[in-house]
Amino acid sequence: MTALRPETAEIQQADVSVDKQGPGLVGLHESIATLLASRGQWRQAYQHLRSALALVHADQGEEPHVPEQLRREVELLRREHAEAREQSLRDSLTDSYNRRYLDQRLMDLVTEHGACRHGLAIALMDLDWFKQVNDTFGHILGDRVLQRVVELLQHGLPEDGFCARYGGEEFVLVLPRVDASRAVEIVEAARERVERHPWQEIAPGLRVTVSAGLAYEPPADEAPERPPVGAEQQLLRADSLLYTAKQSGRNAVAYRADGRVRLAGAAAGRRAVTETRVLGYY
Structure with missing residues (x-):
């Protein structure tokens, strides 16, 4: 202030x-x-x-x-x-952190040169077919859905992790100091919590799922041959992976491992990956 x-x-x-x-x-x-x-x-x-x-x-x-x-x-x-x-620093509807806080924290999590001090995972998450929820059940119930989704996304995050509203029905999970496999577990668990939540208790026939793109950046000293990646570029990669999750059937977490884009959890065994690319993504 x-x-x-x-x-x-x-x-x-x-x-x-x-x-x-x-x-x-x-x-x-x-x-x-x-x-x-x-x-x-x-x-x-x-x-x-x-x-x-x-x-x-x-x-x-x-x-x-x-x-x-x-x-x-x-x-x-x-x-x-x-x-x-x-x-x-809070979103007035969902009480999650807002873009201002997200930008400030991401600046703190990377060095002036853009290199990550520690392992950092950023997941961009979007509610599937949310317009249909508003059109069918009304915007007041849609607001309740957003509030409940935030509660579910924030549950079980690591100590330094947090959820921020990125805009509309998009949210960001920021997970510092985790390795790549742990990041996938956390984001996939959040997706499952949303899918399995008893939404019909809010309104009969209501079903809510989320899709996510997870971009992971290892500590700079673990990948010295790679050029430094800033938070903005990492968000762009998460956005591209989110698009892949959507194109691959929604209700899935897309991430990159061993040079390939993969889907986490149950989605990996039931559908093919429709991959998109972002310029500069290795």
């Missing part, structure tokens, strides 16, 4: 007064903090309360007695700021 500039002469005048030493300075900081917090300007409010605490410390000497109310206000602002930031 970026710092916001004061927008009124009231705050500007108060800020000028804060620079002057005089009685009531702690109370002035507290008043400004309250005003800023009421406008959602958490970072500036927090800074003013910190300034008030610093003045109390200065007045009280080495063993200052900080008013309990001031301590509570600082802690409250800390929590409110953290909650506001968390909400800014």
